[in-house]
Amino acid sequence: MSPAINGTADLSWFGRRSNGNVFASAFLYGGMAVALVIFLVFFLAPMIYMLIESFKPPMMSGEADALTFENYRSFVTDPLYQTILQRTLRVAALSSSLMLLCGYPVAYLLRIVGPRTRSRLFFFVISPMLVSVVVRTYGWVVILGKEGVLNSVLLAAGIDNGFSRSTHLFNMTAVVIGVSHVFIPLMILAIYNSLQKVDFSLLKAAANLGAPPYRVFFEVTLPLTLPGIIAGLTTVFPLAMGSFITVAVLGGPAVWVVSMSAYQQATTLLNWQFAGAIGAALLIAVTIIVGLFNFVMSHIVREQVRP
Amino acid sequence: MILRSFCGVMLAILTLPSFVVVYGSFTASGYASVAFQHFTLHWYHAFFSDDQFIASTLISLKVAFSTAFLSGVIGTFVAVCIARYNFRGKAMLEALFTLPLMIPTVVLALAFLLFYTWLGISGGVTAIVIGHAILTTPYVVRLVKSSFANYNWSLDRAAANLGASPARVFFHVTGPLIAPGIIGGMVLSFIVSFDDVVVALFLSGPEVVTLPVRIFNYLSESPGPIVGAAGSALVFFSLITMFLVEVVVGTRAALNVEAVK
Numbered sequence: 001m002s003p004a005i006n007g008t009a010d011l012s013w014f015g016r017r018s019n020g021n022v023f024a025s026a027f028l029y030g031g032m033a034v035a036l037v038i039f040l041v042f043f044l045a046p047m048i049y050m051l052i053e054s055f056k057p058p059m060m061s062g063e064a065d066a067l068t069f070e071n072y073r074s075f076v077t078d079p080l081y082q083t084i085l086q087r088t089l090r091v092a093a094l095s096s097s098l099m100l101l102c103g104y105p106v107a108y109l110l111r112i113v114g115p116r117t118r119s120r121l122f123f124f125v126i127s128p129m130l131v132s133v134v135v136r137t138y139g140w141v142v143i144l145g146k147e148g149v150l151n152s153v154l155l156a157a158g159i160d161n162g163f164s165r166s167t168h169l170f171n172m173t174a175v176v177i178g179v180s181h182v183f184i185p186l187m188i189l190a191i192y193n194s195l196q197k198v199d200f201s202l203l204k205a206a207a208n209l210g211a212p213p214y215r216v217f218f219e220v221t222l223p224l225t226l227p228g229i230i231a232g233l234t235t236v237f238p239l240a241m242g243s244f245i246t247v248a249v250l251g252g253p254a255v256w257v258v259s260m261s262a263y264q265q266a267t268t269l270l271n272w273q274f275a276g277a278i279g280a281a282l283l284i285a286v287t288i289i290v291g292l293f294n295f296v297m298s299h300i301v302r303e304q305v306r307p
Numbered sequence: 308m309i310l311r312s313f314c315g316v317m318l319a320i321l322t323l324p325s326f327v328v329v330y331g332s333f334t335a336s337g338y339a340s341v342a343f344q345h346f347t348l349h350w351y352h353a354f355f356s357d358d359q360f361i362a363s364t365l366i367s368l369k370v371a372f373s374t375a376f377l378s379g380v381i382g383t384f385v386a387v388c389i390a391r392y393n394f395r396g397k398a399m400l401e402a403l404f405t406l407p408l409m410i411p412t413v414v415l416a417l418a419f420l421l422f423y424t425w426l427g428i429s430g431g432v433t434a435i436v437i438g439h440a441i442l443t444t445p446y447v448v449r450l451v452k453s454s455f456a457n458y459n460w461s462l463d464r465a466a467a468n469l470g471a472s473p474a475r476v477f478f479h480v481t482g483p484l485i486a487p488g489i490i491g492g493m494v495l496s497f498i499v500s501f502d503d504v505v506v507a508l509f510l511s512g513p514e515v516v517t518l519p520v521r522i523f524n525y526l527s528e529s530p531g532p533i534v535g536a537a538g539s540a541l542v543f544f545s546l547i548t549m550f551l552v553e554v555v556v557g558t559r560a561a562l563n564v565e566a567v568k
Contacts (some may be wrong), residue, residue: 022423024467024473024477025392027473027474028384028387028388028391028392028477028479029388029392030383030388031380031383031384031385031390032384032385032400034381034384035381035384035404035444036385036400036403036485037446038326038381038437038440038441039403039404039441040435042416042422042423042440042441043403043406043408044403044409044420045422046415046418046421046422046423047418048416049418049421049425050414050417050421050422053421060565061489068470102317105313105314105317106309106314106317106318108310109311109314110540121314121318124318124321124322125318125321125324126439128322128325130498130502130545130549131325131502131504131541131545132502132504132522132538132541132542132545133502133519134502134504134519134522134523134538134541135325135328135522135538135539135541135542136324136325137324137326137526138324138522138526138534138535138538139323139324139325139326139327139328139538140324141526141529142324142331142338143323143324143326143327147338148338149327157513161550169562170365178318181321181324181566182359184321185321185461194502226508230471235384238410238411238415239411240410241411241413241415242411242413243411243453244412244505245504245508245523247339248527249523249526249527255504259411262413262414263413263417263508264415266417266420266421266509267420267509272421275417275421276417276418276421278417279413279414279417279418280414282413282414283410283411283414284410285353286411294449296342299549
């Protein structure tokens with residue numbers, strides 16, 4: 001028998017040889033089967049159930065249980081929902097861009113500092129993720145409110161005008177700041193991962209050959225980290241599109257988004273069929289946008305690799 | 308230099324919201340401001356004498372512990388099978404156990420609400436625990452799988468050849484070697500579950516309201532200074548958990564940065 005080169009190569013006999021190992025695999029496979037059943041029943045089944053419900057006529061309409069596109073039709077054609085969908089897309093696009101712009105420099109700094117500083121900085125990047133969204137959102141309420149931290153700083157600095165006397169909540173800006181703050185650690189980590197793979201001697205070479213810093217950045221660093229940027233954007237965009245708590249608290253009715261409609265339909269109006277359609281539409285919209293974005297970006301990346 | 312100062316400001320902004328909540332909860336007015344304020348534990352007193360907040364805290368702890376246990380167990384089984392065996396449909400299985408991370412939480416929560424109500428379990432602790440386990444098992448799978456990266460399977464074989472039963476091999480050899488991954492995954496599950504608002508909000512019942520959901524309800528109806536103390540309690544619980552992990556296994560080993568993503 002050849003010696004094992006790596007774990008998986010030699011495991012076929014391990015599973016079958018002695019009786020004990022049959023039990024071992026039975027034990028592990030059994031555990032996995034339980035996990036699989038839990039996921040099928042409590043994860044996949046609810047998703048399918050929601051899809052099926054979304055094709056049924058609204059319960060209060062009293063019609064028979066024939067499948068229909070009615071819910072989707074009214075979602076797509078209703079000008080109200082068109083506005084809401086557009087607003088949701090705007091929130092997601094604006095906050096994703098803000099996360100990219102603010103996250104890239106931080107990821108870059110993480111890459112160039114020494115290991116000790118890096119682990120300390122990582123603590124600052126990761127630690128907000130361990131604090132509940134509701135607490136961080138409340139923090140922004142305290143900062144941006146009418147008598148909040150921002151205004152008290154402005155007033156203490158002698159700036160006393162309409163701006164420092166009014167609330168900064170319940171508008172698009174507050175929502176974009178709040179949503180970006182929630183998901184930016186993921187963006188930073190994604191960009192950092194791709195920066196880690198960049199050979200920094202290339203940047204030095206470009207600089208030695210006379211390229212000014214901005215050219216080094218735009219023609220070497222940025223293209224090389226494009227995969228990280230794509231990964232980051234495709235991670236945070238769906239999350240931003242589905243964000244609910246932050247938008248509801250910081251935006252209120254002024255920044256009404258799709259997730260709030262879904263919640264309202266499901267819990268207040270008890271129109272499950274329509275709520276299901278909204279949920280499914282949100283999922284479909286996210287999938288299409290991320291898919292298209294990935295498709296376009298992978299073309300751009302491939303173009304660049306080709307000489 | 309510009310880069311460093313920009314990043315300094317960014318990192319300050321990242322921690323600022325949590326900081327103002329905790330800082331404000333110790334001040335007389337209950338809100339952070341630049342003016343000097345006296346230190347007080349008044350809002351914590353109010354928090355701990357509020358029956359509803361205490362009940363919610365207990366429910367949250369119960370949910371988070373159960374979730375960590377459930378997803379820790381099933382996630383470990385899945386990760387060990389994926390790392391150890393080759394079988395048909397393995398790629399599909401792996402995809403199934405990462406899928407919940409790619410679906411917006413609000414969509415998941417909505418689907419859970421509809422289906423669990425149909426099953427008749429919505430509005431209870433069980434429903435929230437199961438919902439949270441779906442959210443957190445992918446983290447456990449990922450962390451445990453990554454702790455198999457440099458794993459030496461001949462140790463298992465040696466133990467088996469020396470006559471150890473499969474259960475003994477698992478609990479005395481495999482288990483301890485991948486323990487940092489398992490503990491890291493369970494801690495992350497605990498924190499995600501303890502902090503989650505969306506799933507718990509959709510699945511909450513009149514009697515079953517977790518702490519973050521209660522804070523959210525206060526925020527959307529009558530924000531008062533007591534919310535600051537309640538929010539700080541959430542922050543402290545996360546800090547205590549992280550501290551315990553640091554003491555037991557070391558944060559770096561447990562929460563390796565790659566896997567958190």
